[in-house]
Amino acid sequence: MVKWTAFPHAGDYEFDAxxxxxxxARLHQGDCEPCPKDAQVLEAWVLFHNGEFQKAFDTGVKAGGAGITVANKAASIYANYLEPKEKTKLELFMEVATRAEAQQSDEPKNANAYYWQAYALGRYSQGISVAKALAQGLGTKVKTALEQTIKLAPKHADAHIALAAFHAEVIDKVGSLIGGMTYGAKKDVGLSLYKDALRINPESAIAMIEYANGMVMLEGDKKMKEATRLYEQAATSNPLDAMERLDVEMAKAELED
Known part of the structure; x- marks a missing residue:
């Protein structure tokens, strides 16, 4: 495997088992992932939270079972934030989606098997253009997988964010009428899901960022001031691990632009 780009703040997070x-509980407030009993899977999560994404991926894949979830999360977060090549990024997302779909067959009640399929397909869709992805039927797949995630784990804040983003992106690209009739996308549902995510996980920088983006997509420039305030809140929040650090740094970078 090609060596992945290193986490730029290596050594800042030094978790052990x-x-x-x-x-x-605090780190997984967003994804409701249970703490693993298997030592190898726990080690994969240690690597993930410390920003050793490639090692976390390898360790998770080798462990199998619950290790597939940490492998998928490591690959997804790496692809989203650190992979410089667009082609490689899209390939990683499709590999995650395929692995997650296979995981659903083995563990049909594993909420994160559905979530990581949806997350990966959602990011892939943004990469190829949402309009193109909708034409390929990916939007329906994303929506179905996220609804299943929330059905299995009602307090899955990250799934609430992603489903809210689905509603916002679809309406932004095809409008309220077609978005509602063809894809079941609704402005009020999207806004409500964003609020639910922040209520469940109020310290989540990514929830603040996504809500800010979605608010502007759904309600226009009149919400720019409120969106900026959410970005500022995200930029000043205290990241507990490598993934949260990437979220906070992204908020800072957006504010500088």
Missing amino acids: ASLKKSW
């Missing part, structure tokens, strides 16, 4: 267990 014991300290990760103590922080597990």
Whole structure:
């Protein structure tokens, strides 16, 4: 495998198995992933939270079972934030979606098997253009997988964010009428889902960022001031691990632009 781009703040996060267990509930408030009993899977999560995304991926794949979830999360977060080549990024997202779909067959009640399929297909769709992705039927797949995630894990804040983003992106690209009739996308549902995500996980920088983006997509420039305030809140939040750090740094970069 090609060597992945390193996390730019290596060494800033130094979890071990014991300290990760103590922080597990806070770190996984967004995805409702249960703390693993398997030592190898836990090690993969330690690597993930410390920003060793490629090692986390490899360790998770080797562990199998619950390790597939950490492998998919590591590949997705890496692809989204750190992979410089667009082609490689899209390939990684499609590999995640394929693995997650296979995981659903093995573990039909695993909420994150559906979530990581949806996340990967959603990011892939943004990469090829949302309009093109909708024409390929990916929008329906994303929506169905996210609704299943929330059905299995009602407090899955990240799935609420992603489903809200689905509603916002579809309406932004094809309008309220076609978005509603063809894809079931609704402005009020999207806004409500964003609010639910922040209520479930109020410290989430990514929830603030996505809500800000969605608010402007759904309600226009009149919400720019409120969106900027959310970005500022995200930029000043305290990241507990490598993934949260990437979210915070993204908010800072957007504000500088």
